[in-house]
Amino acid sequence: MTKTIAVIGATGAQGGGMVRAILADPSGEFGVRAVARNPQSAKAQELAAAGAEVVQADLDDEESLRKAFDGVYGAFVVTNYFAQRDEADVAARSAADMELEQAGNAARAARDAGVEHVIWSTLADTRPHFGDTDRVPTLDDGRYKVPHFDAKSEADELFRQSGVPTTFLQTTLFYENLTSDLGPVRDENEQLVLTLPMDDAPLNAIAVGDIGKTALGIFRRGDEYVGRTIAIGGDKLTGAQLVAVMSDVLGEPVTYAPHGWDDFRSFGFPGAVEFGNMFQYYAENHEQFSNDRDLALVRELNPELQTFREWFATHHAELAR
Template identity: 80%
Template sequence: MTIKEFDMTETIAVVGATGIQGGGLVRAILADPARRFAVRAITRNPNGAAAQKLADAGAEVVAADLDDEDSLRKAFDGVYGAYVVTNYFAERTEAEVAARSAADMELEQAGNAARAARDADVRHVIWSTLEDTRPHFGDTDRVPTLDDGRYKVPHFDAKSEADDLFRQAGVPTTFLRTTFYYENLVDSLGPARDADGHLVLTLPMGDSPINAIAVEDIGRTALGIFGRGEEFIGRTVAIAGQALTGAELAATMSDVLGEPVTYAPHDWDAFRSFGFEGAAEFGNMFQYYAENHEQFTRDRDLDLVRELNPQLQSFREWFTEHHTELAR
């Protein structure tokens, strides 16, 4: 498959351009040696330091808000494509939390983006989505049902529900299913020292592999999809960088760090009981990842992901570069 020839005036609008996924795509477009697209970075705060950094790098920075459909319509005007991602975990005021759940926020924002893209005649939208976990868990109560009895893993299930909003709007859409970030493994879910000073990885995956990816590779893969023109419109593309067990992750960390990392996973019920905000949801998520790992892995064609993104990183490659970010 040859890469589609693009006019240099064709622009990709990136929602959440100063965030994790959106920022990765903006950087991928700007670093693309083929210069296939220009990029319009959409942010609520165009005067902020992050937005100004993107402007200095060559992005067109435009103000818009996912809660304001009209602002999105204006921001999408004249672009070829748009990358749409919502942030279930965005900081919200008490009043905002009282007004609607995070899942309802995502559904409303996705609907706003879909209608705005339709009205602006955007020719290709990539919607960053996730699987619906409810078919796997069924009607059983072996994991708690959350968000007023609607969802098992709200930040997965609501995004999956929002897929239909793009279909109903008639927007030419690729549904990009992402997964767990490598970055989580040097952050809140990375190995920590036990009482004896030894590094221990407690990722609640049992013996099952987890599919994970570097955030930068999400952006580069999205750019690869845009670069193939209409080929992936109407299709779901599920991505990952590598599937590794907790023991394999710990072994890689040990090699790179030069000291032992032990894998001693929490079980799901223990994780749900920890009491921090979102503990039940994340416990459900890890149980879904572990129990459904065979299907989740089959759905991710890593040969296709490498074709779209030849720079796709293994965990070892990524961790070798980023291990100094681990708090240890």
């Protein structure tokens, strides 16, 4: 009998990758229920045309989630800290509070619907690394160092408290960021320069599509990873190694000239301080962050796991240059 997996955020990056991984699985072991806030959207309709069952639910509406989870075997749950919100919602709660509320709704709904296995897409908590020092700014009313990391980690406990069987899938930076907002740009001499603020530390990153494929590998293992945290990545490269790959694939030199963390925090765009803190965490904590990620296990769960070179070779045209 086919086991159905409900996918929250099915029209987004991670959720969409999860839906596509299930639809592409030749074993037919799993079916997919794509959960979307607007089932009539173009992206939702594309999933329906590809073979997904599309249903409506909203992470802010626990009852709608319970209905969406009714009768499914598993659920892939992801929340979007950076979701577009109206002014009233922004005034009423922080993005971190939104995520905590939504995660709690999903955890309770999955429990009440009798879901046998939830995979919760989460992130590491940066606060143990930074401690109580003020060497990086504290944000969100003094609660977090990197709110979009720390709040997701805090939400882990909501799944534990609910009692729903859960695997905690701890993700990392996407390769896709390296061809978009964090990718190399041309300087005054028209030379491509990567300014990623990682100093000389290696960065763990992954293709967003590989998150869903890895999650599917976890679902295939039944309850083997229930109650466990699986930290994932696809490749680990320093800035110098990243630009070496980029230069080779693009056929032109790309230089690595990293911003300092304080410089990055001072740029003034929304999220500059938070992302400066994030990169400082990535760089300073790179040994522990890497040790937490067993890439051999990730490749066992997802034999199609892409290295950065493999991914960039087929996606370099997405680089704005």
